[in-house]
Amino acid sequence: MTVFKAFDAEDAAGIIAELKHLEGPLLPILNAFQARYGFVGEDAVRLVSAALNLSRAEVYGVVSFYHDYHQAPRGRHVLKVCRAEACQARGSDAVAEAVEKALGVSFGETTPDGQVTLEAVYCLGLCASGPSAMIDHGRLVARLTPARAEALVEEVML
Amino acid sequence: MTTRIFVPLDSAAVACGADEIADSFAREIARRGLDAVVVRNGSRGMAWLEPLVEVETVDGRVGYGPVEPEEAVALLDGALLTGGRHPKRVGLVDEHPFLKNQTRLTFARCGITDPLSLDDYRAHGGLEGLARAIELGAEKTVAEVLESGLRGRGGAGFPTGIKWKTVADFAADRKYIVANADEGDSGTFADRMIMEGDPFCLLEGMAIAGLAVGATKGFVYLRSEYPVAIRILSEAVEVLRREKVFGTSVLGSGCAFDVEVRVGAGAYVCGEETALLDSLEGKRGQVRFKPPLPAHKGLFGKPTVINNVVTLASVPVILAKGAGFYKNFGMGRSRGTMPLQIAGNVKHGGLYEAAFGLTLGEIVDGIGGNTESGRPVRAVQVGGPLGAYFPRSLFDMPFDYEAFAAKDGLIGHAGIVVFDDSVDMMKQARFAFEFCAVESCGKCTPCRIGAVRGRETVEKVMRGERVAENLALVEDLCNTMKFGSLCALGGFTPYPVMSALTHFPEDFHGTPLREAAE
Numbered sequence: 001m002t003v004f005k006a007f008d009a010e011d012a013a014g015i016i017a018e019l020k021h022l023e024g025p026l027l028p029i030l031n032a033f034q035a036r037y038g039f040v041g042e043d044a045v046r047l048v049s050a051a052l053n054l055s056r057a058e059v060y061g062v063v064s065f066y067h068d069y070h071q072a073p074r075g076r077h078v079l080k081v082c083r084a085e086a087c088q089a090r091g092s093d094a095v096a097e098a099v100e101k102a103l104g105v106s107f108g109e110t111t112p113d114g115q116v117t118l119e120a121v122y123c124l125g126l127c128a129s130g131p132s133a134m135i136d137h138g139r140l141v142a143r144l145t146p147a148r149a150e151a152l153v154e155e156v157m158l
Numbered sequence: 159m160t161t162r163i164f165v166p167l168d169s170a171a172v173a174c175g176a177d178e179i180a181d182s183f184a185r186e187i188a189r190r191g192l193d194a195v196v197v198r199n200g201s202r203g204m205a206w207l208e209p210l211v212e213v214e215t216v217d218g219r220v221g222y223g224p225v226e227p228e229e230a231v232a233l234l235d236g237a238l239l240t241g242g243r244h245p246k247r248v249g250l251v252d253e254h255p256f257l258k259n260q261t262r263l264t265f266a267r268c269g270i271t272d273p274l275s276l277d278d279y280r281a282h283g284g285l286e287g288l289a290r291a292i293e294l295g296a297e298k299t300v301a302e303v304l305e306s307g308l309r310g311r312g313g314a315g316f317p318t319g320i321k322w323k324t325v326a327d328f329a330a331d332r333k334y335i336v337a338n339a340d341e342g343d344s345g346t347f348a349d350r351m352i353m354e355g356d357p358f359c360l361l362e363g364m365a366i367a368g369l370a371v372g373a374t375k376g377f378v379y380l381r382s383e384y385p386v387a388i389r390i391l392s393e394a395v396e397v398l399r400r401e402k403v404f405g406t407s408v409l410g411s412g413c414a415f416d417v418e419v420r421v422g423a424g425a426y427v428c429g430e431e432t433a434l435l436d437s438l439e440g441k442r443g444q445v446r447f448k449p450p451l452p453a454h455k456g457l458f459g460k461p462t463v464i465n466n467v468v469t470l471a472s473v474p475v476i477l478a479k480g481a482g483f484y485k486n487f488g489m490g491r492s493r494g495t496m497p498l499q500i501a502g503n504v505k506h507g508g509l510y511e512a513a514f515g516l517t518l519g520e521i522v523d524g525i526g527g528n529t530e531s532g533r534p535v536r537a538v539q540v541g542g543p544l545g546a547y548f549p550r551s552l553f554d555m556p557f558d559y560e561a562f563a564a565k566d567g568l569i570g571h572a573g574i575v576v577f578d579d580s581v582d583m584m585k586q587a588r589f590a591f592e593f594c595a596v597e598s599c600g601k602c603t604p605c606r607i608g609a610v611r612g613r614e615t616v617e618k619v620m621r622g623e624r625v626a627e628n629l630a631l632v633e634d635l636c637n638t639m640k641f642g643s644l645c646a647l648g649g650f651t652p653y654p655v656m657s658a659l660t661h662f663p664e665d666f667h668g669t670p671l672r673e674a675a676e
Contacts, residue, residue, distance in 0.1 A: 022418075023375075023458065026440030031382070031421055052440075065442040065599075067424035068382055084344030085539055085589070086575045089502035090530070122426060122543075122593065124383050125347040127573065128205035128500065128507025129170050138385045142173035 004038035012044060016051045026052060026062060030069060039070045075110040075117035077156050080134045083120040086127035095131040098146035102153040116156050161194040161239055164212040168201030168354050169386045175227035176209040182230040194239060200355015202269035203509030204256055212251055215241040221251040256506060261487060263495050264472045265511045268355035274393055276401050279358045287474030291366045292411040299370040300326050303473060305481035307493030312338055312466030313541065313570040315559045324453035325371040325461045333373035334457045335364050336464040339380040340422055340429040343542025345573030348497040349467035351509055353387040357394035361417055363470035365408055366477055367463050368415040376417040379434050382424055392419045426597035430645045431464045433599055444599045445645040468497060487513035492558045500526045502575035519553030522576055533578035537662065541570025543593050544650035546657035547586065567653060583662035588616040590654040594647060605648025608639045619666060629659065629666060
């Protein structure tokens, strides 16, 4: 399960050094930051902009544009429930409602104990086996029912 | 002989426990010292049977599905190794009607081979297209693609050969091939399936494109919502580098080519080609004005071929078997095959590759076998979140670029999402605007503001506020968005909205009842 590392300028500089040579290195670097620290904060933006010779505004513009990037730390786990049409047709609204109720938060929010952030995702490509969800950027679950979603929430809350 | 057991590594199988099943098999095989091996294949495309476990027998591959992880050990104890009886036995997989009636050209190997075995790929016709392209030379390769009639499978349907020729004819010190793997449309998963099940096919197509137009570098822009595809495709690139297919001399041709896999960051609009290019360059994924065309001034300002994954993955078979062979399938100006993705509330969902021309009814009722819920089909959305909703009365429409356009729809990336009669079309219209508002890149006003105002106006209709007036406003707004937006996001959002309004007007007037219910 994901354990984010605390942001550390030296570590971050290492990531930048490793990816800087790529053509168009900004997204690979930001992806690595988001995956490692769980967010791309002000310090990270300063570091990247200096290293790539970009203005902070430019980097901030990119960070704020993409749904995957977050400017502040969130839950230790992220639960993404698909809300797109194919899952809607297979009953994802009921699943979404059950998840919100079980977590006690709405989409876009984090549980008060900082354990889980609930997010909507628009399509995981499991459109014939929905409703589906993804946990912590890698674990996929399909054929959800409200009951199975509640069990999943319980597991993530542990 | 060692018995081969196949357990798909495809996301749709993994999301239903395929990894656990493969692990149990491997553990039990080792513990008992069985003469068997687990192969992780791609998906055959029968989503309702996933995880579909297969075993090789003298008669062919016998399938069992959908297997639950907790059934795995018992299955191995009983029927599996001999292909024997079991309640979940589906018989010889190749004889399954869902597969047997397909015309698998692009997806010929998907589900059959080990996606990361280059030997397996070669044994099933892989790299023949690339070898022929090298033999033909650049000019004739472009001519072959042009002649095949292949059109962009991402949705726009632009002739691939013309795109390639434009890039080939444009002199530059550096050119790029970009595979658009930002498959964000709900109801589509063909790109994902081929990248997970036959990644070499896409990469071979990119190499052919590279040789044809004189590009030495390719990028695959892959969405972050596809973790399995990211892993498999990246490993496949490594294999091709190791085996010297990619590198300074592709298959000994003397031409260089290499591919980098790049992961997106969760922006639907990056599926639009120019937004994708900006994103690859490390910018906000905002849509560019055209001209200049990407073919002239694309990635980093260089001539760029940007094609959808399925388009590029269709190129190897065209080169291997010839343009004439491919062109023979299809109807009108829609030549070849299309991997249909049958999704949503449907009994037999999955990937069905067929020549263009099947009717929507044949697809939904015949192949899909109607709804999974058992309730009647009410609406079918074709082409993702920007595609139109069609009622049963239009089920005789053939699957063809022009036929759909004539009915104010689009085939898009060929995702077909089935809804039963519990669907509320006003809610779907509201969702279309909402989705556009969430995903708009913000560059043009009709999309950025129109989507928000559209959602608000539909919500007014939902509340029963001046229904007729507000619906007229929605229609007017759709007109502005359709003709005034910079790209298909704002430009096509009117399709789901207007088709819902046109074909299902009853859902937009029963307001007092709905109000009471809420």
